[in-house]
Amino acid sequence: MTATGPLPYRSETHQDAHQFLVEEAHLLDERRFHEWLALLTDDIRYVAPVRVTTPDPGRATTLSGLDHFHEDLHSLRQRVERFDSGHAWTEDPPSRVRRYVTNVRTFEGEIEGELRVESSVLVTRSRGDDRPTDLVPAGRVDVLRAVPDGLRLAARRILFDESVLRTQNLGIFL
Numbered sequence: 001m002t003a004t005g006p007l008p009y010r011s012e013t014h015q016d017a018h019q020f021l022v023e024e025a026h027l028l029d030e031r032r033f034h035e036w037l038a039l040l041t042d043d044i045r046y047v048a049p050v051r052v053t054t055p056d057p058g059r060a061t062t063l064s065g066l067d068h069f070h071e072d073l074h075s076l077r078q079r080v081e082r083f084d085s086g087h088a089w090t091e092d093p094p095s096r097v098r099r100y101v102t103n104v105r106t107f108e109g110e111i112e113g114e115l116r117v118e119s120s121v122l123v124t125r126s127r128g129d130d131r132p133t134d135l136v137p138a139g140r141v142d143v144l145r146a147v148p149d150g151l152r153l154a155a156r157r158i159l160f161d162e163s164v165l166r167t168q169n170l171g172i173f174l
Contacts (some may be wrong), residue, residue, distance in 0.1 A: 006105040014106040017117045017144055020151045025099040025121075028173050033080040036173070037073075041145055041154040046071040048138075048158040048174070062159070068170055076173075090171030096126040097172055109143060114154065117142045121158075123174060125167065134167040136160070138174060 007014045020039075027036045047070045049062035071079075082088045103120040110116070118141050125134040143155035158174050 004108060006107055011106075013115065014104075016151060017106045017115055018104045020144060020153075021101045021104060021117065021119055021142070024153070025101050029098055031083075031094065033083060033173075037077060037080060039153055040073055040076065041147075041152045042073055044071075044073050044076065044153060045155045046076060047156070048160065048170075051160055051163045053163050068160075068165075079173075088171065090169045093128060095172055098124045099174075100124075109145075113146045115144045115146075115151075117144055121174060123172070125172060127168070131168075136165070136167055136174070137162070140174070 009015075024036065024039055027033075027039070048068040050066045050068060051062055054061065079088075083091060086092075100122040101119050102122075103118070105118045107116040107118075118139070121138050121140055123134075123136040123138075125136065127134075138158050138160045140159070141157045142153060144151045145154040156174075
C-alpha cells in the first residue's frame with residue numbers, strides 16, 4: 001500500500017482501471033489474443049514468481065530468480081502465434097477458461113501517467129470431458145500506463161495463492 005492509500009472507488013481513474021481489467025479478462029476468456037496483445041505496452045513485463053511457504057513471516061515468500069514465467073512482448077507474441085499454428089499442445093484441445101477479477105484497488109503510480117492496480121483473480125479452467133475443473137487463485141499487481149487512446153498494461157506480477165500449482169500446465173494467460 002502506498003502512503004496515500006488507494007484511490008476512491010467512485011473516482012473516474014479507478015473506474016477506468018477496473019473496466020480495463022474486466023474488458024481484458026473478457027478478451028482472454030473469448031480467446032481474442034491478438035486484441036489482448038494490443039492492450040500491452042512495448043516494454044511489458046509479465047512475471048509469475050515461484051512461491052514458497054516459510055514458517056518465518058519475515059522471510060521472502062518467493063524464490064529470487066525463479067519464475068513460472070518471466071515474459072516480454074516478444075515472448076507473449078510468440079505464444080499467441082503458437083496458439084494460431086495448431087502446435088500448442090498444452091492447449092489442444094483449447095481450455096475453456098473464465099477469469100473472475102475482484103478486489104480491485106487503484107493507486108497512483110510511481111511514474112506520472114501510470115497507475116498501480118492490485119486485484120485478485122480466480123481462473124477456472126476446464127479441459128476435455130473427463131478432467132476436473134482447475135481452480136487457479138492468485139493476486140496480481142499491474143502497472144497501467146495512460147496513452148492517448150486509453151490505458152495499456154505495462155507490467156503484471158502474478159502471485160499464485162498456492163506453492164504447488166494443481167493445474168496440468170500454465171498454457172493460459174492470467
